[in-house]
Amino acid sequence: MTKLLSFPFLIAAASGIAMAIQGSLNSLLQQKTHLLAATFVVHLIGLIVALLTVLVYRVPITQYPWASIPWYLYLGGVLSVLIIGLVAFSIPKIGVCNATTAIIIGQVAAALIIDHFGWLGIERLPWNPWQILGLILFAAGAKLLFD
Incomplete structure (x- = not known):
């Protein structure tokens, strides 16, 4: 029971709320534009927000051994594009x-x-x-x- 109302659980639940809102917004955006264009713009805005956050918090991004990290650990970026597109596609249909x-x-x-x-x-x-x-x-x- 302690895991159920723990801080990490509440953070994960907040993530779920954000995902439902995000999916709805992305779906509406793709209906007014195009699925691929909307997916691109959403990720471009995400890139800008992530970059600003890295700059504000002064994360030493160049100090990490990016080239020695296994290639498959970068597939999260590919999956992110796939997820955004699939959710935006499915919401208007179901x-x-x-x-x-x-x-x-x-x-x-x-x-x-x-x-x-x-x-x-x-x-x-x-x-x-x-x-x-x-x-x-x-x-x-x-x-x-x-x-």
């Missing part, structure tokens, strides 16, 4: 609630698999029967949210 529900089910299922096998260098945390049951019940509950 709605914010349905899209967000599908996103969360996909995230939880992928997270269970990544934890269980210790993929991507993540510490291995084997799943237990309660987690599998939780995912099944979560998916069943999600079905109730779909129109």
Whole structure:
């Protein structure tokens, strides 16, 4: 129970709220422009905000061994573009609630698999029967949210 209301949990929940708002805004932007143009502009604005934040906090960005870091650790940038585009595409077709529900089910299922096998260098945390049951019940509950 302590994990449920912990600060990291609340931060993650706030992230979820931000993601639902972000998806809605990106969807509206792509409806007024083009999916690829909207995705590009959203990331350009993100780049500017990230750059300003790095400058304000004086993060020593040039002191890191970027070239020696495994290439696949940079795929987060590629996935970010993919995620923004797919969310902006899906929301107008199935709605914010349905899209967000599908996103969360996909995230939880992928997270269970990544934890269980210790993929991507993540510490291995084997799943237990309660987690599998939780995912099944979560998916069943999600079905109730779909129109």
